[in-house]
Amino acid sequence: xxxxxxxxxxxxxxxxxxxxxxxxxxxxxxxxxxxxxxxxxxxxxxxxxxxxxxxxxxxxxxxxxxxxxxxxxxxxxxxxxxxxxxxxxxxxxxxxxxxxxxxxxxxxxxxxxxxxxxxxxxxxxxxxxxxxxxxxxxxxxxxxxxxxxxxxxxxxxxxxxxxxxxxxxxxxxxxxxxxxxxxxxxxxxxxxxxxxxxxxxxxxxxxxxxxxxxxxxxxxxxxxxxxxxxxxxxxxxxxxxxxxxxxxxxxxxxxxxxxxxxxxxxxxxxxxxxxxxxxxxxxxxxxxxxxxxxxxxxxxxxxxxxxxxxxxxxxxxxxxxxxxxxxxxxxxxxxxxxxxxxxxxxxxxxxxxxxxxxxxxxxxxxxxxxxxxxxxxxxxxxxxxxxxxxxxxxxxxxxxxxxxxxxxxxxxxxxxxxxxxxxxxxxxxxxxxxxxxxx
Numbered sequence: 551x552x553x554x555x556x557x558x559x560x561x562x563x564x565x566x567x568x569x570x571x572x573x574x575x576x577x578x579x580x581x582x583x584x585x586x587x588x589x590x591x592x593x594x595x596x597x598x599x600x601x602x603x604x605x606x607x608x609x610x611x612x613x614x615x616x617x618x619x620x621x622x623x624x625x626x627x628x629x630x631x632x633x634x635x636x637x638x639x640x641x642x643x644x645x646x647x648x649x650x651x652x653x654x655x656x657x658x659x660x661x662x663x664x665x666x667x668x669x670x671x672x673x674x675x676x677x678x679x680x681x682x683x684x685x686x687x688x689x690x691x692x693x694x695x696x697x698x699x700x701x702x703x704x705x706x707x708x709x710x711x712x713x714x715x716x717x718x719x720x721x722x723x724x725x726x727x728x729x730x731x732x733x734x735x736x737x738x739x740x741x742x743x744x745x746x747x748x749x750x751x752x753x754x755x756x757x758x759x760x761x762x763x764x765x766x767x768x769x770x771x772x773x774x775x776x777x778x779x780x781x782x783x784x785x786x787x788x789x790x791x792x793x794x795x796x797x798x799x800x801x802x803x804x805x806x807x808x809x810x811x812x813x814x815x816x817x818x819x820x821x822x823x824x825x826x827x828x829x830x831x832x833x834x835x836x837x838x839x840x841x842x843x844x845x846x847x848x849x850x851x852x853x854x855x856x857x858x859x860x861x862x863x864x865x866x867x868x869x870x871x872x873x874x875x876x877x878x879x880x881x882x883x884x885x886x887x888x889x890x891x892x893x894x895x896x897x898x899x900x901x902x903x904x905x906x907x908x909x910x911x912x913x914x915x916x917x918x919x920x921x922x923x924x925x926x927x928x929x930x931x932x933x934x935x936x937x938x939x940x941x942x943x944x945x946x947x948x949x950x951x952x953x954x955x956x957x958x959x960x961x962x963x964x965x966x967x968x969x970x971x972x973x974x975x976x977x978x979x980x981x982x983x984x985x986x987x988x989x
Contacts, residue, residue: 567956573824573825573941579940598631599628599634600631611650615635620926632665654685680799687699703719714897729970733969733970738882740768744768746770747770748843748961749811750962750965753765760917762975765931785931786922787904789966798897804966805890806966808888811964814828825945829903833874842873843962871892899927902927904950906930921934929966933948
């Protein structure tokens with residue numbers, strides 16, 4: 551089942567605008583959707599999770615956990631499968647342990663507190679320890695519990711300076727206060743990027759990622775892409791992963807901050823579909839020259855940045871962090887959430903792109919983000935398909951890519967920013983007010 555979630559991208563890039571009626575996927579046809587739903591419920595969940603847990607059935611349980619995280623299944627078969635996995639936790643492979651903890655975080659926020667606490671007591675892998683800690687912290691975010699978890703961390707990893715554990719400590723210390731800190735002025739951000747000479751996509755999100763955000767496109771000359779009537783073009787976009795794990799963990803929801811747009815591409819993955827996607831780079835993912843679009847100060851910059859020696863910094867009078875912060879206006883450079891993308895890349899997160907989806911939204915009916923679909927941490931625009939013709943009825947992803955390609959150039963930057971913590975989708979009116987400088 552894990553193969554369903556891999557991001558396998560075609561090497562051939564897309565350079566021109568695409569007509570919605572030219573996009574086709576047989577994966578969205580009615581018979582295929584029915585067959586997939588049957589397979590997921592009967593084989594992946596019903597069969598795999600009903601088997602006795604041993605070395606022969608573990609791969610089936612692993613596939614089931616990945617399916618749970620993506621489709622948010624939470625029936626009695628799933629809970630019974632979780633109980634079997636926790637009972638045999640010590641004998642599981644790393645991949646199965648991780649899939650279990652992600653799936654439990656995704657669909658059982660308060661049902662396995664004791665089991666996860668027991669795992670925390672003896673788990674020695676930093677990533678798995680972190681998964682346990684954030685699960686327990688979400689259930690009880692009191693200062694006492696946060697301190698208890700931080701003490702456990704220090705006891706378990708007394709001499710460890712892994713960046714992941716440092717970020718976990720910061721999360722346990724400050725996460726509760728972040729939504730109340732206040733986002734710097736959006737007007738300053740939009741005005742600053744106007745003078746950069748690069749196209750920029752802004753993805754405005756809520757702190758609570760259950761609620762969809764909106765993306766807009768700013769051309770290199772500072773103007774915003776509008777329709778033929780002069781109305782601002784906006785594109786609904788979800789920045790929530792299936793698990794909704796914190797941004798610094800693999801498969802967590804989309805980190806805030808600056809991404810480098812490298813162009814467009816087409817995915818081979820059925821669940822992403824054939825609509826052109828925007829290829830994004832996180833800091834540390836690939837060369838710095840690619841991230842900054844060949845605009846480093848001199849020919850020695852890449853080596854200098856990577857080495858981080860005092861001599862190299864003296865020679866180029868900057869480093870990669872300073873260059874990253876220069877993409878933001880002065881008032882934003884000390885705003886910690888803008889460092890999430892930077893830190894996520896440093897921690898090893900990769901393959902966060904902006905794409906569409908062929909997943910049937912009916913799996914998520916009743917969720918605040920319906921009819922959008924969660925991902926593995928990417929930005930996902932709304933796409934609704936005709937199950938008879940195989941063509942999209944609505945493709946805000948295609949409209950977003952076309953808007954980006956409507957002006958010369960295939961590269962630029964994308965900035966994800968949480969604007970507030972209202973528990974509702976971001977509206978067109980809110981975005982128009984931000985662009986007009988009224989908010």
